[in-house]
Amino acid sequence: MSSELLVDVSAGIAVLTLNRPAQQNAFTPTMAAELNAAFRRCDTEDAIRAVVVTGTPNAFCAGADLSHRVGEVSANFDPAPWQVRKPVIAAVNGHAVGIGLALTLQCDLRYMARDAVYGLNQVRRGVVADGYAHWALPRLVGMANAADIMLTGRTFDGEEAKAMGLANGCMLADEVLPQALAIAQDIAGGSAPLPVALSKRLLWEGLGMSPTMVGQWENELNEHTARSVDGREAMSAFRERRPPHWTGSVNDEWPTWERKDKPRRSRLD
Numbered sequence: 001m002s003s004e005l006l007v008d009v010s011a012g013i014a015v016l017t018l019n020r021p022a023q024q025n026a027f028t029p030t031m032a033a034e035l036n037a038a039f040r041r042c043d044t045e046d047a048i049r050a051v052v053v054t055g056t057p058n059a060f061c062a063g064a065d066l067s068h069r070v071g072e073v074s075a076n077f078d079p080a081p082w083q084v085r086k087p088v089i090a091a092v093n094g095h096a097v098g099i100g101l102a103l104t105l106q107c108d109l110r111y112m113a114r115d116a117v118y119g120l121n122q123v124r125r126g127v128v129a130d131g132y133a134h135w136a137l138p139r140l141v142g143m144a145n146a147a148d149i150m151l152t153g154r155t156f157d158g159e160e161a162k163a164m165g166l167a168n169g170c171m172l173a174d175e176v177l178p179q180a181l182a183i184a185q186d187i188a189g190g191s192a193p194l195p196v197a198l199s200k201r202l203l204w205e206g207l208g209m210s211p212t213m214v215g216q217w218e219n220e221l222n223e224h225t226a227r228s229v230d231g232r233e234a235m236s237a238f239r240e241r242r243p244p245h246w247t248g249s250v251n252d253e254w255p256t257w258e259r260k261d262k263p264r265r266s267r268l269d
Contacts, residue, residue: 005034006056007041012049012188013181014042017056024062025055027073027099036077043084046249049188051084052180053107054091058173060116061100075099075131081106082136082204085197085250087187091180093173097121097155102131105140108200110166111180112158113173118166119155139207141166192230197250221255228253 006017016038018025042051055061064073081088081103090107095117102120104110112118120137122129129150138146141164149156162170169179187196198221206214225231230248237244 021056024059026065050184059094060096063098105136112167114158121153124153
């Protein structure tokens with residue numbers, strides 16, 4: 001990995017740290033490529049159970065590096081954080097604007113510094129926000145708040161982010177990463193990997209489905225997990241009155257079937 005992204009994997013948690021502190025971790029094509037590679041690793045490596053994305057203090061990401069032309073820097077990752085089959089937690093320990101905030105919108109949970117500056121200011125720079133911002137932001141904060149943020153390009157602080165529902169927690173900047181790591185450790189140590197991965201995917205995909213379809217998904221995915229390694233372990237642990245020991249593989253046990261009456265089923269594959 002380049003020095004623009006630090007990757008540390010320990011005890012089931014991958015910490016990805018944007019690392020251009022002199023430039024407030026401004027985003028570059030190199031950083032985007034390194035994040036793409038890291039997200040692919042996190043998606044496929046079973047030893048990784050949770051992911052934390054943060055920035056080298058004192059910023060999270062001040063947006064795109066303006067020394068690059070428009071279009072050279074993008075937050076359209078492959079896979080996107082919401083597609084990674086592990087929970088991805090944004091530890092937003094400082095300013096996050098433009099592409100920096102767009103990155104956090106793709107994560108599953110966001111813990112944000114109280115006094116930092118946040119915003120999607122692309123319209124004030126003559127461009128349109130990317131990184132799924134127009135898809136993710138209304139789902140997180142509602143259409144009215146999303147329109148306010150995106151059409152004005154204004155900035156706001158962590159308290160307002162929490163009040164809008166954008167932040168799961170709002171705290172002092174030096175408390176953000178420890179909080180995110182504590183949540184990641186709780187997930188890595190307590191939750192069965194395959195059900196977590198399937199629940200995450202259904203949360204993101206389910207917003208575009210009917211209630212009937214979501215219910216069908218839940219039933220069929222529960223049948224699938226019941227036959228999995230950790231499904232059998234859950235029953236054994238219950239009968240033996242002991243904590244479960246999860247050893248299942250998201251990669252090996254990911255559902256791959258399709259149903260003719262559910263054309264969207266392939267989106268989980």
